[in-house]
Amino acid sequence: MASIDIKAINKVYPNGFHAVHDLSLSVADGEFMVLVGPSGCGKTTALRMVAGLEEVTEGSVQIGEKDVTVLPARERDIAMVFQNYALYPHMTVGQNIGFALSLRGIGKAEIDKRVKEAADVLSLTEWLDRKPAQLSGGQRQRVAMGRAIVREPAAFLMDEALSNLDAKLRVQMRAEVSRIQRRLGVATMYVTHDQTEAMTMGDRVAVMNAGVLQQCDHPQVLYDSPQNLFVAGFMGSPAMNLYEAGLGEGATSMRLGSQRLNLPAQVVSERPGLGAYAGRKVVVGFRPEHLELARANGAGQVLNVETELVEALGSEQLLHFKIDARRIHAPGVDEDEEVANSTSVGVARIEPQDQVKVSERVRLSVKVESMHFFDPGSGDAIRA
Amino acid sequence: MKRSRYGWLRVVGIGVLLLWSLFPVYWALNTSLMTNAQAQSSPPSFFPTHFVFSNYEAIFGFGPSSASTAGGIGRALLNSSVESLGATVLTLVLATIGAYAFARLRFRFQGFLFYVVIATLTLPVYATLIPIYTILTKLGLVNTYLGIILVYTSGFLPLAMWIMYNMFQALPASIEEAASIDGATTLQIFRRIVLPIVRPGMAAAAIITFLFGWGQFIFPLVLGSTNSTEPLTVALSALSGRHVVPYTMINAAAIVAIAVPAVIVFFLNRYIVDGIVAGSVK
Numbered sequence: 001m002a003s004i005d006i007k008a009i010n011k012v013y014p015n016g017f018h019a020v021h022d023l024s025l026s027v028a029d030g031e032f033m034v035l036v037g038p039s040g041c042g043k044t045t046a047l048r049m050v051a052g053l054e055e056v057t058e059g060s061v062q063i064g065e066k067d068v069t070v071l072p073a074r075e076r077d078i079a080m081v082f083q084n085y086a087l088y089p090h091m092t093v094g095q096n097i098g099f100a101l102s103l104r105g106i107g108k109a110e111i112d113k114r115v116k117e118a119a120d121v122l123s124l125t126e127w128l129d130r131k132p133a134q135l136s137g138g139q140r141q142r143v144a145m146g147r148a149i150v151r152e153p154a155a156f157l158m159d160e161a162l163s164n165l166d167a168k169l170r171v172q173m174r175a176e177v178s179r180i181q182r183r184l185g186v187a188t189m190y191v192t193h194d195q196t197e198a199m200t201m202g203d204r205v206a207v208m209n210a211g212v213l214q215q216c217d218h219p220q221v222l223y224d225s226p227q228n229l230f231v232a233g234f235m236g237s238p239a240m241n242l243y244e245a246g247l248g249e250g251a252t253s254m255r256l257g258s259q260r261l262n263l264p265a266q267v268v269s270e271r272p273g274l275g276a277y278a279g280r281k282v283v284v285g286f287r288p289e290h291l292e293l294a295r296a297n298g299a300g301q302v303l304n305v306e307t308e309l310v311e312a313l314g315s316e317q318l319l320h321f322k323i324d325a326r327r328i329h330a331p332g333v334d335e336d337e338e339v340a341n342s343t344s345v346g347v348a349r350i351e352p353q354d355q356v357k358v359s360e361r362v363r364l365s366v367k368v369e370s371m372h373f374f375d376p377g378s379g380d381a382i383r384a
Numbered sequence: 385m386k387r388s389r390y391g392w393l394r395v396v397g398i399g400v401l402l403l404w405s406l407f408p409v410y411w412a413l414n415t416s417l418m419t420n421a422q423a424q425s426s427p428p429s430f431f432p433t434h435f436v437f438s439n440y441e442a443i444f445g446f447g448p449s450s451a452s453t454a455g456g457i458g459r460a461l462l463n464s465s466v467e468s469l470g471a472t473v474l475t476l477v478l479a480t481i482g483a484y485a486f487a488r489l490r491f492r493f494q495g496f497l498f499y500v501v502i503a504t505l506t507l508p509v510y511a512t513l514i515p516i517y518t519i520l521t522k523l524g525l526v527n528t529y530l531g532i533i534l535v536y537t538s539g540f541l542p543l544a545m546w547i548m549y550n551m552f553q554a555l556p557a558s559i560e561e562a563a564s565i566d567g568a569t570t571l572q573i574f575r576r577i578v579l580p581i582v583r584p585g586m587a588a589a590a591i592i593t594f595l596f597g598w599g600q601f602i603f604p605l606v607l608g609s610t611n612s613t614e615p616l617t618v619a620l621s622a623l624s625g626r627h628v629v630p631y632t633m634i635n636a637a638a639i640v641a642i643a644v645p646a647v648i649v650f651f652l653n654r655y656i657v658d659g660i661v662a663g664s665v666k
Contacts, residue, residue, distance in 0.1 A: 053561050073564045080565045086558035090580040100566035147566070 002064025009059030034202030042211035079148035083160035094128040229379035233330020257325035285372035291348035294363035416636035439636035460619035468597030471536035483548035544589040551585030587655035
C-alpha cells in the first residue's frame with residue numbers, strides 16, 4: 001500500500017502532439033481519485049504513464065517511496081483494469097486471476113487459496129473453471145477486478161473500467177467497485193469520461209481538458225464552486241445553464257438578453273472580483289435546480305421564458321426553455337453534447353406536480369445568490 | 385437458414401462445382417484400380433469391374449510389373465514429406481516472429497518493408513526460377529533437402545506472415561499490457577499469452593504452407609534432378625516413359641499424392657477457415 005505522486009509530468013508524442021501538460025497530482029494511500037474529462041483530454045495517457053505503459057516525456061512518478069518514472073510496468077507493483085478487460089482468452093477465470101501470482105513463483109496451494117478468496121469477494125466462485133468467452137459482460141468485468149485485487153498491489157489503476165457495461169449494470173458495479181476499493185484501502189486512480197461516475201465514486205475528482213488539469217477537489221466542491229467555465233459545464237447533468245450577460249453600473253444588476261435581474265449586495269460582497277466587471281460582459285451560470293416555477297405571490301428574481309419541452313422523470317421534471325440571451329458553450333465539451341444542448345437553450349429542474357405545457361410563457365424564479373460568474377475571455381470564475 | 389425461392393439454384397450450383405472438382409479425383413481412383421486393358425477399353429467404364437491393387441504394389445516397387453522407378457514412389461513420398469514439413473516448420477517460425485515484429489514493434493520504414501514483403505506474393509515464381517537455380521548452385525545446395533526447403537520458405541513466407549500479422553493485429557494490445565502489469569517479461573508474454581492465443585492462425589498458416597509445399601512441381605523438378613530429393617509430383621510425371629504411358633500406375637501414384645493433403649484438409653479445415661477469417665470478425 002502506498003500513495004501515488006505525480007510531479008509535473010508531460011507527454012509529447014513523436015509527432016509533436018502534447019497530450020499532457022505539467023500534470024501534478026497526489027493520490028493518498030487508500031484514496032479514490034477519479035480523472036475525468038472529455039475524450040482526448042489526456043486522462044488515459046496520464047494513467048498509462050503511471051502504469052508504465054507510456055513513456056514519461058518529462059516529470060516524475062512516484063509510488064510509495066519509490067520513483068518509478070523509468071521502471072517497466074512489471075516492476076511497479078500496480079494492478080490495472082482495462083476498458084475491454086483484457087482477459088487472457090485461453091485461460092480459465094481461475095488462471096486469469098492467478099496469473100500474476102504464478103509469475104512470482106508462488107506455490108500452487110497458496111495461489112489457489114488467494115484466487116478463491118478474490119473469487120469470493122467478487123461472487124465468481126462458481127465460474128472459476130470457465131473461459132472468459134463463456135461469461136457475461138458483468139462477470140468479465142469482475143474477473144478483471146479479481147485479477148487486480150488478488151495481487152494486493154501498491155496502487156490500482158482503472159481505465160474506463162465500467163464503460164463497456166450496459167447502463168443498469170454500470171450503476172450496480174459503480175457501487176461494487178467503490179465498496180471493494182474501500183475494503184482494500186489501496187490508492188486508486190480511476191479514469192472516466194462520465195461525470196456521474198466521477199461524482200459518485202471519487203473521494204476527489206481531477207477534471208482535465210486538453211491535457212491540462214482544470215481543478216482537483218472533492219466532488220461537491222467541484223459542483224458548487226467550479227474554478228472555470230470548463231469545470232462548470234462539464235460537471236453536473238443536466239449541465240449548468242451558461243449565458244452571456246451584461247453587468248450593470250455598480251454591479252447591482254445584470255442584463256440577460258432583454259431581461260434585467262437585480263443583484264443583491266450579498267452577491268457582490270461574496271464575489272469581490274465582480275465589482276471590476278461593472279458595465280462589462282460576463283458569463284453567468286446557474287444550475288437547473290436553482291430555477292423553479294415562480295409562485296404568484298413569490299418574491300425574488302424572475303425570468304420570463306418560453307417552454308420548449310418537458311421531460312418527466314418521476315421524482316422531478318426537466319423543463320427545457322428558451323430565452324433570448326446568448327448561450328455559452330463550455331470550451332472543449334464533447335461535440336455530441338453540444339449538439340444536444342443547442343436544441344435546448346436552458347434547463348430547469350421543477351417539481352413533479354408542476355403543470356407546464358409546451359410553447360407557453362412561464363415565469364421562473366432564479367436563486368441569484370447561487371449564480372456563478374465567469375470571465376468571458378479566460379473562462380475563469382470571478383470570485384475574489 | 386431461410387429458404388429462398390431460388391434455393392434450388394444454389395443446390396444446382398454447388399452440385400456442378402462439386403462435380404467439376406471431384407470427378408477427376410474419382411476418375412483417377414477408378415483408373416488406379418483397373419488393369420491397363422480395362423482402363424483403355426472403349427467405351428470407358430465408370431466402375432472397375434473387379435478391383436486390382438497391382439498398380440499400387442507396382443509403384444511402391446512390389447509385384448511383378450514394378451515401375452521403372454522401382455521403389456521410387458516410396459522414396460518420393462519421403463522426399464515430399466521432408467521437404468514440405470521442413471518448409472512448414474521454418475516458415476512458421478520465421479512468419480510468427482516476423483509478423484509479431486511488424487505488428488507490435490515500431491521501427492523505421494516499417495510500413496514500407498511490410499508492403500515489400502507482401503508484394504513479393506505478386507511476383508510470378510517462374511521469373512525467379514533461373515536466378516534461384518544459379519544461387520543454389522553456387523551455394524552447393526542443388527539436389528539437397530536444405531536447398532529446396534529454403535526456396536519453399538522464401539516463397540511461402542509472405543502469405544504465412546500475412547496470416548500471422550492479421551492474427552496479431554486482431555489481438556488487443558491491452559492483453560499484452562495487462563500481462564506486463566501482471567509482472568510478465570516480454571518473452572513470458574510472447575510464450576504464455578500471445579502464442580497460445582494465435583495458435584489457430586499458426587495452424588492455418590502451417591496447413592496452407594504444407595499444402596503448397598506438397599503441390600510444388602517446377603522448382604523441385606529443376607532444383608533436384610535425382611531420386612534423392614525428387615518429390616511425389618515429379619516422380620509421378622517421371623512414370624510416363626517415352627513409349628509407354630502407364631495410366632493406371634500414374635493414377636495410383638496420383639491417388640497417393642492426393643491422399644495426404646485430403647486427410648489434412650478433412651480433419652483440419654476448421655483451422656484454415658478460423659485462421660483466414662481471424663481479424664475480420666471481432
